[in-house]
Amino acid sequence: MEQEYQEKQEGRLGTFLKPLADREFQYLSSLVYQYCGINLHEGKRELVRARLCKRLRELNLDSFVDYCRYLQEKNPPEEITLLLDTLSTNLTSFFREKQHFDFLQRELPNLLRQKKTKGSSRLRLWSTACSSGEEPYSMALVVAEAIVSTGVHCDVKILATDISSSMLRRAEAGCYSQERVKDISPALKFKYFQYEDGQYTVNPELKKIIAFRKLNVIGPWPFQGPFDVIFCRNMMIYFDKETQLELVGRLHQCLTEDGYLFVGHSESLIGISHAFRHIQPTVYQRI
Numbered sequence: 201m202e203q204e205y206q207e208k209q210e211g212r213l214g215t216f217l218k219p220l221a222d223r224e225f226q227y228l229s230s231l232v233y234q235y236c237g238i239n240l241h242e243g244k245r246e247l248v249r250a251r252l253c254k255r256l257r258e259l260n261l262d263s264f265v266d267y268c269r270y271l272q273e274k275n276p277p278e279e280i281t282l283l284l285d286t287l288s289t290n291l292t293s294f295f296r297e298k299q300h301f302d303f304l305q306r307e308l309p310n311l312l313r314q315k316k317t318k319g320s321s322r323l324r325l326w327s328t329a330c331s332s333g334e335e336p337y338s339m340a341l342v343v344a345e346a347i348v349s350t351g352v353h354c355d356v357k358i359l360a361t362d363i364s365s366s367m368l369r370r371a372e373a374g375c376y377s378q379e380r381v382k383d384i385s386p387a388l389k390f391k392y393f394q395y396e397d398g399q400y401t402v403n404p405e406l407k408k409i410i411a412f413r414k415l416n417v418i419g420p421w422p423f424q425g426p427f428d429v430i431f432c433r434n435m436m437i438y439f440d441k442e443t444q445l446e447l448v449g450r451l452h453q454c455l456t457e458d459g460y461l462f463v464g465h466s467e468s469l470i471g472i473s474h475a476f477r478h479i480q481p482t483v484y485q486r487i
């Protein structure tokens with residue numbers, strides 16, 4: 201909902217901007233689709249126009265025709281990264297879709313005890329589209345607290361990936377304004393953040409369990425897992441059914457037996473053939 205609102209507002213601003221004709225829109229949308237699977241259908245044209253006008257100004261280009269020519273003729277490798285950074289929606293927040301974190305908080309103690317019984321100490325989680333980091337840090341907070349409450353120590357690693365280099369830089373910095381940390385309890389803020397000059401910075405101890413990496417989820421993955429928990433939230437909505445289907449199959453392959461998959465509030469595995477047990481809305485378990 202928040203995402204749709206943000207996009208509509210930007211689309212309205214597009215009224216004052218340069219025209220984006222069919223040919224250029226089709227060229228840009230197929231480039232983006234090929235590179236990262238994002239499906240820029242006709243309904244996104246105003247959004248593309250509004251967001252890219254700023255990039256045109258930065259490059260001193262007069263029109264979308266010039267921009268497409270620049271991409272075709274010069275093919276600067278960094279431009280595709282900037283194009284995606286400009287077009288992708290990075291909206292996120294700490295403990296977004298709280299029911300997922302409540303679920304983790306309930307399940308993790310059992311999972312940790314089961315692992316201990318089996319003589320395993322390895323716990324792996326993956327945030328597949330981590331944006332500016334709020335999602336993997338929220339996961340880390342829940343895991344750290346579960347370890348404290350159960351007293352079961354384990355080797356925890358959270359892999360946090362995104363296609364956007366600028367978002368990953370922000371995520372790695374782990375530095376957030378007062379407004380952005382408003383959904384974190386005072387006790388957790390006190391325990392896991394340092395406060396200075398109006399900014400909250402994640403403690404090095406918590407950061408240490410997260411590895412931030414640039415990754416295009418529709419490209420090759422240089423790891424196999426297995427992961428106990430995968431968050432793949434609010435990215436699949438931008439993909440078409442075919443891309444979603446393939447991605448869900450690959451995620452299934454790299455989950456542990458009984459591993460959990462969390463998807464975003466407007467995503468579901470309905471219509472995608474898969475081998476998951478439905479646990480609660482947007483929470484699935486590998487069969």
Ligand SMILES: C[S@@+](CC[C@H](N)C(=O)[O-])C[C@H]1O[C@@H](n2cnc3c(N)ncnc32)[C@H](O)[C@@H]1O
Pocket residue numbers: 235236237238288289290291292293296328329330331332335361362363364367415416417418432433434435464
């Ligand atoms: C709306 S944010 C979701 C952030 C977080 N998962 C959440 O739910 O709050 C979507 C993120 O998906 C990333 N993204 C889009 N296409 C991607 C791709 N092909 N591979 C990896 N990340 C991608 C974007 O860069 C953006 O940061």
